[in-house]
Amino acid sequence: MKKYLAATAIGLCLASSAQAEGKLNLYVWSESISPALIEKFSKENDVEVHVDGYTSNEDLLTKLQAGASGYDLSTPSQHFLKIMIDQGLIENIEANKLTAYENIDPRWRNQWWDEKQEYSIPIAYGTAGFVINTDLYKGPTDSLKYFFEPEGDLAGKIAMLSYPDEVIGAAQLYLGVPFCSEDPAEMKKVLDLLMAQKPAVAVYSSDNIASRLGSGEVSAHFWWDGEELKARDGGAPFQLAMTKEGLVGWLDSMVIPKGAPNRENAVKFIEFMSQPENATEQMNFYAHSSPMKTVAEKVVYTKEKAPELYPEVPVEFSRTCSPAAQDLVTKVWTQLLQ
Template sequence: MHVRTTSLALSLLCALGVATSAQAAGTLHFANWSDYYPPELLKKFEADTGIKATLDAYDSNETLLAKLKAGGGAYDVVVPSDSFIEIMVKEDLLQKFDKSKLTNLAHLKDTFKTLSYDPGHDYSVPYLWGTTGFSYDSAQVPGGKLEESWKPFFEPAPELKGKVVALNSIEELFVPAAYYLGVDECTEDPKQAQKIQDLLLKQKPSLAMYNSDGTIERMAAGEVAMHEQWNGAFHRAHAQRASLTYVYPKEGIRVFIDNFVIPKDATNVAEAHAFINWMMQPENIAAASNFAKYNNAIEGSDKFMDKELFEDPAINTPADKLSLLKPFQLCSPKALALRAKVWTKLKK
């Protein structure tokens, strides 16, 4: 049955987030970290809005940054981490939100309403958040148990040579190395950066690889004994291999927040806003949490989330470990330049 939609009715439909003929003609090109978004949720978005959506993947913030610098018009929404938001803003790679189209910002939990890297949510909205620690297979490590410290990861036992994997990101290595050595993660002192470089170069021969993809599969299959890993990835691997343990190092563990942003050169801007606003509905973001096994920032999502997430201490940090959580720190260009030099040396 064909129904003529009046302007008033159209306004009401838009306010309710219901698909309209204008939306139905749209397309969304979405890019996210690999294995970090449920494909079936994108199908639900298409069904709810009439917008046709595609999903592409990348393996690190550095890869995403390079893609945006090369021309971000290929994507309408991408998901960088907290530490890369200001870098992308300063390099004019993102566009400001039209917050009148993001009415579901009201659903943000109080903790996430003001964040240091984008206090007014002008460019970013939280997607999922978690911690970056490391996991090990108790069936493969000497003695079956490791110290709750970064020491076993950065200075592995000789028996573990070739059985340890680090994430392929200078940020993910430099920051925990700084925690372990008691160095300021935002140091501008070349001597302090040298200490971190020396530690990472000493660790390198013990590593099987630097790789941010496949962390779940490698640990679940027992291919390696230890892996720097995000807590949600650990949860998914642990479901397949009971002998895995997630470590909260005594020196501290980084909390990360991944975010939805719209690239400066995005072509489907209205659709991008529609998608981000749709993802801030509690049941939709909960579906992403249930798939990726990370927490989110939306009030009311808990009732749609799997109970197992709240029962895993890797996801729901125990009270006695909360003091170990370290939020993102914004470092100076000089400090970041030092990090880049360390990375260049390490990857030679």
């Protein structure tokens, strides 16, 4: 036993002496960054990169609010990015002066969540909607009606996410209620719709979606476009429903949390990920659209191959709700699942 302990101790010493110059701690959406790119960055800059993942914006916000996270880079979605800026949770890195800024596709620059583009550089965008298993459901998919008021085949075979965020957004799109409504009467309509849908819902879960839909446990699942695309690319019989009422949109950006211990490496990483070559590789890995300039001939998910990334139905981006509006969202969700 002692021998093993000694060996381990020596091993640890060797490992730490072989450590890279700098460090970089990423806290990003689970499995969102291409491992090949991380390795490339790590080698080019002699930086040891550590990656942690989260599966909801809420998790990220809570962690940053709780204080000193020790992370150098995160990728919140637009409506949470705005909160983080307003609350002083992320660093002003004068992103508009970086080379990365020049590499942003002009239509994604200076949006409402970061008007002067001081805090963030976008990395991916996409949509959320209903994904069907085409082996199990052959009916129409061009309206949210079939999912919120399901009949026949889909009843009892629908799965929603376990967080209110996009789910309530989709219900609002269907009802024509504006995002972040502060009108209780309108939100009551949202609750009534979701309550009426509930008996037809098998599960509210954001985990394990591919296997739940793939195994036929459910026939339709609220999901994200890129995840559906990746699974479909791997042979799964999935299809993102292009619902005429629209899809819920999101855009994730790279930001640096306040007090990040390795700020310089984080800026380097942002520049690195924004080079057209790398942005293309990142898009090919993540299967979500890139808001950066890409190398057109190297893009795998073209319009022909991945129509779900190029929706022709309206895309409505989630907004930053006022506390009053957010309370109504939470109220709807709690009453739905009480």
